[in-house]
Amino acid sequence: MDAKTGSISGGCPFHGSVQTRSLFGRTNRDWWPDSLNLEILTQGGKSPDPMGEDFDYCEAFNALDYNALKADLTALMTDSQDWWPADYGHYGPFFIRMAWHAAGTYRTGDGRGGAGSGQQRFAPLNSWPDNGNLDKARRLLWPIKKKYGQHISWADLFILTGNVAIESMGGPVFGFGGGRKDVYEPETVYWGTEEQWVNEGVPTRINPKEGKALDNPLAAIQMGLIYVNPEGPGGDPHDWEGMARDMRETFARMAMNDEETVALTAGGHAFGKAHGAAPAPTFRKAPESEALELMGFGWLTDPEEIEKGHITTSGIEGAWSNTPTQWGGNYFRLLFKYDYELVKSPAGAWQWQPINQEYEDMAPDARDPSKRVPTMMTTADMALKRDPEYRKISERFRDDQAALDDAFARAWFKLCHRDMGPKVRYLGPEVPAEDLIWQDPVPAGTTPSQADVDAFKAKVLQSGLTVSELVKAAWASASTYRNSDHRGGANGARVRLEPQRGWKVNDPEELDKVLSTLDGLRGSLSMADAIVLAGAAAVEKAAADGGYPVKVEVTTGRGDASQDQTDVDSFAPLEPFADGFRNYLRTKADVKTEDMLIDRANLMGLSVPEMTVLVGGLRALGAVSGNSGKGVLTARPGVLSNDFFVNLLDMGTHWSVVEDSGEEEYVGRDRKSGAEKWRATRADLIFGSNSQLRAVAEVYAEDGNREKFVKDFAKAFAKVMDADRFDLTYAKYHK
Structure with missing residues (x-):
């Protein structure tokens, strides 16, 4: 095979050159300016997926004739084709390389890359020098993909073929989990800033x-x-x-x-x-x-x-x-x-x-x-x-x-499955029974009764904890979720464990106080449920105080992970360098703060309106890291209102850079008197500066959309709280 072949240092996950760089580096259009541009057909959220919204790949995979597929793959290994003959009469090594290079793009820093969506079919990966001639490997597989159709994605087929290749040559295999759903367009991933490929004399990135x-x-x-x-x-x-x-x-x-x-x-x-x-x-x-x-x-x-x-x-x-x-x-x-x-x-x-x-x-x-x-x-x-x-x-x-x-066998399995997230997302007859620590195991939880939930929420609101404290704790727990590799999230309540409990963004002393209080009130509820329900109760109170009562529909039944079930080192990359939702920035970076907000929203699976309403709502609730007050553009913090957008877009306010802040902090002054009114950051002002974000912010600032703002915030907040509930969404596939 031609496969080409570690601790992660602290510091800014975006640190590189001295000058500010693009969040995404060079794009496919930069590399291939004459390539066909299909983006005009996907504007306005139009999906390029030909299978449609109703297609359930997991259900289709469970109906696959798995043994027949493996038999066909085994036969292919020695069925040498004239147009691309097999070395030694065996395609096994070629397919191992294909699978390795499909999975090997995974990186812990942001969880992107990996084999999870079949990206090797698209630029730039399909044209990387390191993937040379793998176009032939994928074409060798086409007759089999054509035969089994919707029951096996390209993403799953790449990895399963690698497994079969190893088995066909007498090698050890630990197992296989299916369920990787194909996408039909290149994903936007930062692959670097270079303007040349490796074989064009580019210097190494580390020296x-x-x-x-x-x-x-x-x-x-x-x-x-x-x-x-x-x-x-x-x-x-x-x-x-x-x-x-x-x-x-x-x-x-x-x-x-x-x-x-x-x-x-x-x-x-x-x-x-x-x-x-x-x-x-x-x-x-x-x-x-x-x-x-x-x-x-x-x-x-x-x-x-x-x-x-x-x-x-x-x-x-x-x-x-x-x-x-x-x-x-x-x-x-x-x-x-x-x-x-x-x-x-x-x-x-x-x-x-x-x-x-x-x-x-x-x-x-x-x-x-x-x-x-x-x-x-x-x-x-x-x-x-x-x-x-x-x-x-x-x-x-x-x-x-x-x-x-x-x-x-174990390392190969990890290589090929590291980006799949919790084990419950694995499908098929060859999923290993053993729980592995890198799968971030969480014990099964118990769903509490509605009476227990209501009683707990009532006690929380009488506990003396503020709306801001409760919302911040819930956000700290749930917002670690990454839809890139499906890690993090509220399930397991790892916010109470190392390393998350000590992250600066989480305000550790305040967080410990909140968690200790909730632990004493929760009764039979898991801590994971208690943290989320307490945050939901706080949002509901804040909405009612603002005159627009709302129900925050979050699920229950989460389990609590132990410290022994938590690989401290592997969770370190999940620590935010910047979290625009909580107006947190450790130090000035080489990427614009607003770019990092967009990146984080993308990893959380949020849309532009969802990101916008969450930022505005969290600011109104006073849920900012360090309780700095930056971006809390309201005279009534703790009340769920659209004040952030109203005051941000107020033409009576003049904004200017705070000296020595490196253009990271701004002061808003009354245009007539010059009196200071607000303090804010780039992550705030971008919603008034950027034309697209301003268009959304204006919707939420309108007098007639106050109730809409509250309802949209509650829905988006619940989405973040429940983003990792694969134990619920995948339960039907394991019956």
Whole structure:
């Protein structure tokens, strides 16, 4: 296979260059300005999904003939096609690489990437240098996708095919969970700021000598790579320390520790070969920029070159082991048995070749099994031998095949499922019974009676806790949810556990007071339910005090997670650097504060109106971090009113930058008297400055829409509180 191969440092998740950058970096239109633009057809919220709103993929997947599909995939592994022949007569390694690169874009920083929606089909991923020739792997699967249709998404098919490939070559598999629903357009993801791809001389994103760290939330070392450059940092094969550093950092940023990194690298490279049979300039461009008649193909398309096996992908040429279609321990055996010398592939890439390799240790030729050729290692592979910590793990795996089997199976499962969220979202007959800590397990809860709920809410409102305190605690618990990897949220009440209870944005001392009080009042309710219900009760009181009573429809039946069920390190990336909803910003960043608000709203699955009404409502309720009062544009904080929008858009107020705030704080003064009226931030003023957001803000500021504002806020607030209730929404699929 051609797969190219960590702790997350603190600080701004958007920190990178000195100058302020775009939240999304370069877009597909930047890379391919002449590509067909379909955005005009999706304006106004029109969906590009041909399946329609009523299509239930989970239900369709449960009706799949799973065993028949696996049998067809197994048969495909050795059904070599003339238009793209299988190396060694087996497509298994090719499909493992396809699955790996579908899942391997996942990063912990924002939970984006991964295999969850089949994004490998679309730009820019379909044209990344690291995904070279995977267009052929997807076309090989088309007859099977065509046969099973709506019952298997491309997203699920990519991963299941990788599993079947491993099994077909005798490798260990931990399990498979289906349920990934396809999307039909590229997702907007920040992949970096570079204007060139990795093979165009782009410098590495991390270089301690230059004081340059890997830009969060990115996990790859260079544009167009899944992880690292296998030739070495910046293509330098002699920098093995930098190679180990880059591997450790990039793998950690996609949730892998040292043991998992070694197991995945060795396990993946036990199969197949890298491709660097000819200089890359002899081949065509990537699929997204190729001629119409190639029908979405790119890179190598010449039949004569394909027939000869003159294939170049990574530029490195050769197999890692002498048994490239059979699972076993030969990867580590060869790595430690031989000394290696640096050579160049036919395509001109640096790689390492065994010195005086014995004939029986050579690999078969990919197209002619009667021939034997030397094996090879990349600089990334050599790091497993040279780095002291990696070497200890590698030697243990070399000497204990069962340990490698288990470690690889588990790490592969994690790689392919890390972005799926709670285990309840997994479907199919091969879902493992074991609960894994990275799945953020939460014990099942018990649904309380309505009488118990009503009694608790009444006690909360008589407890002395303020509306602001109750709303802030509920928001701190629920707003951690990310729809990118479905982590966080109120279920489990992890806001009372480390590390969340100590996050500065949550006002820890105030939060402890609220949680302690709720714990004493909740009776048989779970803490997770108590926190959410208390917030709902506070919103209902605030709405009634404003003259527009409303019911906040939140669910109950949540469970409480324990500290032992919480991986502290893995939750650290969920800590907000900025939360515009609570007007919180740790320090000035390289991305505009309002951009980070939009990014957070996107991760929470909110629309523009939902984001707008929530910001305005939370400000009116005084629910700002640190109780700073910034953005609380009302004379009656704690009352749910549209005062934020009314006063923000009031032409009697003149706004100016507060000196020494770095354009992060503003003062609003009366135009006539000059008296100070309000303090606000960029996250506030953007609703009056940006034309689209102002259009929505004006709706909520209108006199006739006061009740609408309250109802919309209550609905959006409930949506945030219930965003992670997969235990309810998926229950019907597990009967």
